[in-house]
Amino acid sequence: MADLAPGGDEYAQFRTTFFEECTELLADLEQRLDQMQSNVAQAEELNAVFRAVHSIKAGAGAFKFIRLVEFCHSFEAVLDKLRSGRIAQDDRISAVLVRASDVLAALVEAAQANRTVAEGFGADVAEELQMILNEAGDAIAASPALFAGGQGPNADALKLARRTFQIKFKPHAELFRHANEPLLLVRELKQLGEVVAECDISRLPALPSLDPDDAYLSWTFRVVTDCTRSVVADVFEFVNEDCDLEIEALSESTGGSQATAATAHDRAASTAGASMEPAQAELAESKRPVGGSSIRVDLARIDRLVNMVGELVITQAMLAERISDQSGGQGHQLIQGQEDLALHTRELQECVMAIRMQPVKSVFARMPRMVREIAAKLNKKVRLITSGEQTEVDKTVIEELADPLTHMIRNSVDHGIEDPATRRANGKSEEGTIELSAVHRGGNILIQVTDDGAGIDRGRLLKKAIDRGLIASAANPTDEEIDNLIFAAGLSTAEQVTDVSGRGVGMDVVRRNISDLGGRIQVQSIAGKGTRFTLILPLTLAVLDGMLVAVGKEKYILPLTSILESIRPERNQVRALAGGGEVVSIRGEFIRLIYLYRIFDVPGAITEPWAGLIVLVETDSGAKVGIVVDELIGQQQVVIKSLQTNFDRVAGISGATILGNGKVALILDLDQLFGLTERSAPQANGRIGRESSTPPLVETEAAAPDC
Amino acid sequence: MARRVLTVDDSKTIREMVGFTLKNAGFEVFEAEDGVRALSLLAGTSVDLVITDVNMPNMDGVTLVKELRARAPFKSLPILVLTTEGGEDKKAEGRAAGATGWIVKPFAPDKLLQVVNKVCPSH
Numbered sequence: 001m002a003d004l005a006p007g008g009d010e011y012a013q014f015r016t017t018f019f020e021e022c023t024e025l026l027a028d029l030e031q032r033l034d035q036m037q038s039n040v041a042q043a044e045e046l047n048a049v050f051r052a053v054h055s056i057k058a059g060a061g062a063f064k065f066i067r068l069v070e071f072c073h074s075f076e077a078v079l080d081k082l083r084s085g086r087i088a089q090d091d092r093i094s095a096v097l098v099r100a101s102d103v104l105a106a107l108v109e110a111a112q113a114n115r116t117v118a119e120g121f122g123a124d125v126a127e128e129l130q131m132i133l134n135e136a137g138d139a140i141a142a143s144p145a146l147f148a149g150g151q152g153p154n155a156d157a158l159k160l161a162r163r164t165f166q167i168k169f170k171p172h173a174e175l176f177r178h179a180n181e182p183l184l185l186v187r188e189l190k191q192l193g194e195v196v197a198e199c200d201i202s203r204l205p206a207l208p209s210l211d212p213d214d215a216y217l218s219w220t221f222r223v224v225t226d227c228t229r230s231v232v233a234d235v236f237e238f239v240n241e242d243c244d245l246e247i248e249a250l251s252e253s254t255g256g257s258q259a260t261a262a263t264a265h266d267r268a269a270s271t272a273g274a275s276m277e278p279a280q281a282e283l284a285e286s287k288r289p290v291g292g293s294s295i296r297v298d299l300a301r302i303d304r305l306v307n308m309v310g311e312l313v314i315t316q317a318m319l320a321e322r323i324s325d326q327s328g329g330q331g332h333q334l335i336q337g338q339e340d341l342a343l344h345t346r347e348l349q350e351c352v353m354a355i356r357m358q359p360v361k362s363v364f365a366r367m368p369r370m371v372r373e374i375a376a377k378l379n380k381k382v383r384l385i386t387s388g389e390q391t392e393v394d395k396t397v398i399e400e401l402a403d404p405l406t407h408m409i410r411n412s413v414d415h416g417i418e419d420p421a422t423r424r425a426n427g428k429s430e431e432g433t434i435e436l437s438a439v440h441r442g443g444n445i446l447i448q449v450t451d452d453g454a455g456i457d458r459g460r461l462l463k464k465a466i467d468r469g470l471i472a473s474a475a476n477p478t479d480e481e482i483d484n485l486i487f488a489a490g491l492s493t494a495e496q497v498t499d500v501s502g503r504g505v506g507m508d509v510v511r512r513n514i515s516d517l518g519g520r521i522q523v524q525s526i527a528g529k530g531t532r533f534t535l536i537l538p539l540t541l542a543v544l545d546g547m548l549v550a551v552g553k554e555k556y557i558l559p560l561t562s563i564l565e566s567i568r569p570e571r572n573q574v575r576a577l578a579g580g581g582e583v584v585s586i587r588g589e590f591i592r593l594i595y596l597y598r599i600f601d602v603p604g605a606i607t608e609p610w611a612g613l614i615v616l617v618e619t620d621s622g623a624k625v626g627i628v629v630d631e632l633i634g635q636q637q638v639v640i641k642s643l644q645t646n647f648d649r650v651a652g653i654s655g656a657t658i659l660g661n662g663k664v665a666l667i668l669d670l671d672q673l674f675g676l677t678e679r680s681a682p683q684a685n686g687r688i689g690r691e692s693s694t695p696p697l698v699e700t701e702a703a704a705p706d707c
Numbered sequence: 708m709a710r711r712v713l714t715v716d717d718s719k720t721i722r723e724m725v726g727f728t729l730k731n732a733g734f735e736v737f738e739a740e741d742g743v744r745a746l747s748l749l750a751g752t753s754v755d756l757v758i759t760d761v762n763m764p765n766m767d768g769v770t771l772v773k774e775l776r777a778r779a780p781f782k783s784l785p786i787l788v789l790t791t792e793g794g795e796d797k798k799a800e801g802r803a804a805g806a807t808g809w810i811v812k813p814f815a816p817d818k819l820l821q822v823v824n825k826v827c828p829s830h
Contacts (some may be wrong), residue, residue, distance in 0.1 A: 014727070018720040051762045055718040058791065061813030062724060177776070179785045179807045184828055238808035238826065296719070 018059040020296065022108045025052040026101065031365045033098050036089065037372070046083035049097075053079060056108065065111040068104075071122060074129040075100045087136045096128045098369070162193070162226045168246040170218035175242035182219070188235045193225030222250070299395070302355055309345075309352045310543075310639035316345045317660030353394070353540050360438045360447070361389035363402050367409055367436060374413045381431040382417050384409075388438035393445045394540040400517050401447075401537070404510040408449045408533050409434060411507070416453035416531050426528065428452070440539075444519075444561065447535040456525040458482045483523045484622055487511040515671060517541065518559070518654075522622070536561075544640050546657075548633040548665065549615065551596045552605035555665040557638055557657060558627065562670055564616040566632060571610045581677065584614055584626050591616065593626045594677050596668075599652060606630045619670045625677075627668075640667065652676055710827060713737040713752075715745040715759040715771065716789065721812070725758060728816040729823065742766025746774060749781070756827040757786045758810070761797045769797075769804045776805035785826040 029052040032045055041049070057072030078097070081087040103122035110117045167189075171182055189195045197219050204216045223232060229249060236245055323331070323338050364386050375382040393401075417423075417432030424430055435450040458479060465485045466473045477485075486507045514521045519537035538544070538561075546557035573585045574593070583590040593614065597605035606612035606628075614626040638657035643650060643666075654669035712734045714725040719740075726736040737752060739745035741763040749757075757775070761768040768788055775781040788801035788809045798809050807826045810819060 014720055014723050017723055021718060021720050047762070048764065051717065051764065054762050054791070055721075058718060058812045059720040062720070176783070178802065178805055179783045180826065181785075181828065184825065187828075188825055235825075241802070 012063070015063060018063065019108070019112045021059065022056055022112075025056055026105050026108065027362060027365060028052055029101050029104075030098075030369065033094070033101055034365075034369050036094050036097070040089050041082075043083060046079065050076065050079040050083055053104070056104065060111070063111070065107070067117055067121075068107045068111055071100075071103060071107055071126060074126055074133070075104060078129050078132050081133065081136055087132060093132060096125065096132065099125045100129060162224060164250040165221075165223045165225065165229065165232050166246075166248045166250050167221040167223065167232070168218070168244070168248075169221065169236070170244040171215040171239065172242050172244075173214045175215060175239050176213060178238070178242065180239050180242065182217070185235055185239065186219075186221070189221060189223055189232075192227050192232060192235070193223050195224075196222045218244075297355075302352075305352055306356065309349050313345055313349055313639055314658045314660070316341055318662055321660040349543070353543070356395050356540065357392040358395050358398055359390045359392050360398060360401070360445070363398055363405060364389045364436060364438070366402065366406070370406065371409060371413055371434065374410060375417075378414065378419070380413065380417055380419055382413050382434060383431050384434050384436060386436045391438040391440055391445060392539075393438075393537065396541050397445075397517055397537055397539070400513065401535075404513045404535070405436075405447070405449070407507075407510050409436065412449055412451040412453065412531070412533075416451035418454050422454075441536075445535075445537050445539055447537065448532055450530060450532040452530040455527040455529055455531055456483050456486065456523070458527070461485050480622075483525050486523065487521070518544070520561075541640065544638050544657075544667065546636055546638050546667065547615070548636050548659075549613075549627075549629040550631050550633055551600070551629050552602040554596075554600065554602050554605075555633065555659060555663065556596060556629075557636075557665050557667040558615060558617060559667070559670070560635060562617045562619065564618055564624070566613050566615045568613055569609055571608075574609050584609065586616070586626075589624075591624050591626045592674075592677065593628055594673055595628045597628075599673065599676065600666075617670050619674045623674055625670070625674050627670075627673075638665070638667070709733055709735045710756065710829060711735045711737065711752075711754040712756045712758060712823070712827070713739060713745060713748065713754045715739045715742065715757065715763070715768065717741055717760065717763045721760065721789070725819065728819050731816075732820050732823075734823075742768065742771035742774070745771055749775070753780075755785070756823065757784060758789060758823075759786065760789045761801065769800045772801060772804040772806045787822060787826060 029049060032041075032049050032052075035041070036045065036049075053072050053076045057069055057076060060068040060072060075097075078087065078093070078100075082089055082093070087093065103125045107117060107122065169182075169185070175182070186195065186197060198221075200218045200220070201216070203218075204210070210216070225232065229247060233247055236243070239245075320338050320342060323334055367386065368384050371382050371384040412434050413432075417434070418426070418428075420430040423432065433452050435448070437450075438445060438447045440446070462471075462477070462482050462485070465471050465482075465488065466475075470485065470488050471477065487510075488508060511521050514535055514537065517537055518541065519535055522534045522536070523531065524534070525531040544557070545560040547560050547563055549556050549558060567586065569584050569586075574582055575585065575590075576582050582593045584593055585591075593609065595607075596602065597607065609626075609628045612628060612630045613632060614628055615632070616624060616626050618624055638659075640655045641657055643653060643656050652669055652673045653666050654672075655667045656664050657667060659665050710733075712729050714722050714729075714736060715738075716722045716725070717740050722738045722740070726738060729736050737748060737754060739748050742759070743765045745757070745759065746766070757771075759768040759771055766774070772786050772788065775784060775786060785807040786805070788798070788806045789812050790797045790801070790809050791812050801809060808822060810822050
């Protein structure tokens with residue numbers, strides 16, 4: 001005990017746990033408070049809300065986050081009154097609670113970052129909480145002492161001159177019902193100083209009439225100690241109400257019989273012990289089945305696990321290749337074993353990936369509130385309907401999803417949904433609806449934001465695009481192409497800037513965010529009826545379903561989701577463009593060709609598309625291009641390795657993977673490839689020079705150990 | 708033999724703090740996150756002390772104390788209730804239900820050990 005200072009600093013190691021817990025509690029709090037906006041909360045809801053704030057306060061106290069504790073204290077007091085029915089919930093209170101949860105979140109964040117909070121921060125909300133309490137005729141008790149560390153006077157705390165106390169102690173039967181134990185009290189007294197005890201056994205009945213649960217003994221103790229009376233009284237803290245107790249300070253210590261003290265111990269033990277039964281007995285039955293349990297694991301460990309399994313998959317693939325190379329039709333059992341291994345490895349990989357999966361609920365839950373706030377600011381009526389909150393996706397994807405999704409919904413409220421008067425004039429209900437849904441489709445998650453607003457104003461959008469020189473004034477784009485202009489950089493804001501959505505971030509940033517996640521965004525709009533944005537995201541960022549293609553001796557991976565078809569064109573389908581570059585004509589459509597051998601300078605590749613293959617792909621921006629390759633090798637799930645940890649960012653390449661034979665294959669970034677060829681089209685051969693600072697990319701043979 | 712303690716709290720932070728302090732002091736520590744789980748754990752595990760929070764989902768601390776006191780094997784099991792500063796009514800409720808004593812949150816490790824030693828004898 002001596003090495004544990006009463007400051008509680010040894011609890012610092014639990015900070016991480018505390019803040020993790022705070023994050024969860026705050027999210028839960030926000031969601032529940034949000035529900036309370038539209039409905040009067042049930043008792044269980046209020047209890048849960050109270051518990052969240054209460055838990056944060058308890059932890060905050062242990063870490064001495066003063067501001068946090070103080071604020072929690074008022075917040076909790078209001079919640080406590082609400083749940084006990086001493087305050088009735090109304091709109092004003094609900095609104096204050098939401099604001100209080102904001103302040104609370106900010107204070108937690110500040111505490112976590114070790115920042116000090118501005119003096120008056122949250123004072124207005126605290127004041128309103130106090131007003132609510134005042135109206136309920138109840139002031140908040142002064143903020144609690146922060147840390148109870150040195151508070152409980154303990155034995156070595158207040159030393160004084162030696163004094164003698166005489167203590168008369170007569171336990172009631174009640175004392176045993178609380179599982180208190182006179183013997184322990186005697187022991188504790190003995191820690192304060194010398195104790196002489198006298199036991200009064202006069203009320204002890206004959207054995208047959210003795211009730212083991214009753215109390216028959218009483219004691220008189222004399223304690224010689226240098227502690228104060230309150231320290232002595234503290235020994236009896238838990239039994240005060242279950243005994244007759246007199247503590248009297250004597251001027252001088254007087255002797256007493258040690259023997260009686262010993263006897264007293266024994267008696268006390270046996271009397272109290274009579275009610276102690278072996279603690280095994282009947283099994284207590286739990287009233288409810290225990291729900292699904294979970295554990296919290298450091299993300300770094302899971303990342304490592306994912307990585308290791310990735311390596312395992314590669315090793316397994318290498319092994320498989322060697323076995324099929326070498327067994328030459330024999331070694332049937334070996335092949336059988338390797339197939340089992342492949343199966344199990346795949347299952348293992350799926351299990352490990354599943355660990356990182358989380359429901360999108362955590363992101364969706366933030367939206368209703370935002371919609372409400374923005375709608376209120378813009379004097380619009382908007383209802384948000386969410387579905388598919390339980391759809392799971394990789395944690396990394398979830399984290400990266402919040403910003404773009406927030407922006408899209410903000411946009412829908414601001415620009416999509418009309419004001420009530422306009423809606424009425426157009427024969428719509430005053431209240432606009434935004435639907436936010438998530439669903440799994442194939443290896444992807446599909447998230448849609450659909451509003452029943454005015455739809456995209458194509459005329460205005462086109463005009464603006466022409467004004468900005470984004471498209472030629474003579475161009476005659478299709479509706480779809482016009483709609484996609486909203487993703488064009490430098491177009492989204494200007495006239496549209498409002499304090500709601502004009503934050504300098506446009507839909508182009510949203511698209512880039514989504515694209516960075518390996519996903520795509522699409523927009524559909526019907527004038528007067530509404531707009532739908534669809535996000536298509538991979539479920540995980542760790543593996544990719546790819547198509548392995550060969551160009552000369554090199555292998556490349558194309559993301560499977562972007563492949564439309566592959567064709568071997570006739571010679572006359574391929575035409576050169578006047579400005580440089582080539583196109584292929586397919587069913588009346590001209591599609592730009594990208595020659596990988598030119599871009600990556602691969603010797604020995606097939607140079608004519610009609611001798612090789614064209615893989616038609618759709619880029620994230622919706623453009624179609626034909627990738628010229630020698631041949632398709634096959635579909636393969638690959639483990640994505642980041643190149644950027646070892647190399648600079650390389651245009652046209654999103655990552656790399658290791659193939660079964662140990663060689664490296666690059667994963668192509670189609671959008672970037674397309675951008676590269678567009679820009680470089682006027683060049684003689686469309687080849688992209690690497691930046692001089694970029695080191696030679698990858699020695700493809702290097703990964704195969706040749707020693 | 709190490710004294711065995713069950714700490715019941717829905718807050719993992721508090722469970723870990725209590726657990727850490729007591730483990731350092733040589734206790735064997737079990738954890739449960741609410742009253743229901745505490746009861747089912749106690750059905751198969753014998754402990755020398757229970758430390759329980761009051762506000763918990765599923766089954767709160769006061770109910771847990773009552774449930775335990777209603778079962779013969781736990782009549783004399785020391786139970787400490789974790790209360791907060793000024794939680795006098797909770798303290799009283801806990802007592803009425805049969806709790807042995809209480810610890811006021813937030814607590815320092817030495818205070819916790821002091822109270823634990825007060826009600827839970829070493830073997």
